[in-house]
Amino acid sequence: MDVFYNPAGIGDVLIMPIEQAADRYDVTHKSIGPITKILGKDNNILGYNIFQASLHFDLQETGKIRLTEELLDQIKQLFNQYELNDSLDFDLSPKFVVGYVLEKKQHENADKLSVCQVDVGNEVLQIVCGAANVDKNQKVVVAKNGAIMPSGLKIKPTKLRGVPSNGMICSKKELGLPQKPEEKGIYVLDASYQAGDEFAF
Template identity: 55%
Template sequence: MNLFYNKNGVGDVLMVTIDPATENLEYAYQNDITIIKSESNIVGFNIFNASKYVQLEGSGNIKIQEKHISSIQDLLEKNNINYKLEVDLSPKFVVGYVTEKTKHPDADKLSVCQVDVDNGTLQIVCGAPNIDQGQKVVVAKVGAVMPSGMLIKDAELRGVPSTGMICSMKELDLEGAPKEKGIMVLDDSYTVGTPFFEDER
């Protein structure tokens, strides 16, 4: 789930994206809530007069907190909208360790990596030329929202399932990002499974 709020640019509207679908959208209206559907599935809500219902700080992509989920769920129930928000609040950008790297069976420039994130191993297809076994890396888990606004989802790349993304400095919008392509390799001071960004703790 992604929350976007920009009162100066858009008005007092909270945009709740559950699934970033862009085709076959349908809209239903219930008081201050616009329900957005794609092929009969709810993919998002626009909440008007949002500051009346949800405590919001800042502008742009909003870091989701328990208070946001609780307020939005309460608003849905009061408007007789039968939808249960299911949100994983665990950190989405974590330190991972590449335990195994193999060649993609159907793409010369892709590698299939097994990445330990402490509470499990993720299979991630990566196209970076500098990816290798034994590296500590930054992993954007499913549900992460990149600085570009892209939502990380389960994917399949050339027939191979991929869960999450191994990130470059540029993708993380970090200062001093090199121009050449490649993932960010961390030093040994980082602990596998811990949040990469301090404000995710």
């Protein structure tokens, strides 16, 4: 999970996105001390903005920052200080990892979809993929459930034409990376990558 801190651009505020709003116009805010809770239509928590962040946290980096256990503990202490009892038990394991395609089969209900079994190190995920260039024995970038894409989309378990899919095999474009016109489809990695390793971008 990533948080964002850009004091030169938006001020001394730590941004913690949790979920994308279904309707960006139907959002409310609730402030408790320096903490602003951002709520969606059904009072689901979309994220938090923590103002005067430099007074509460030792932030050595700017931009996109990995939420570590240490930083999360500091955030929990701040929440406790202001008697904000929201659960902050986030899964901090990497959400963008290297995957190895063990198997590719034709989707039974869609000509342009493939059902892939992808080794991501500690488990094998079934991922339905629509890219024409996906194939067995490739190393690829997998956005696991819980990953937040650069577009703001949160990856969740789903069914595509009736087949369960857990995660997404990514293209360079979906990762916000430069992509040449001839590089259509998923981002195929070279052999030096290891399945299960975090993919940093």
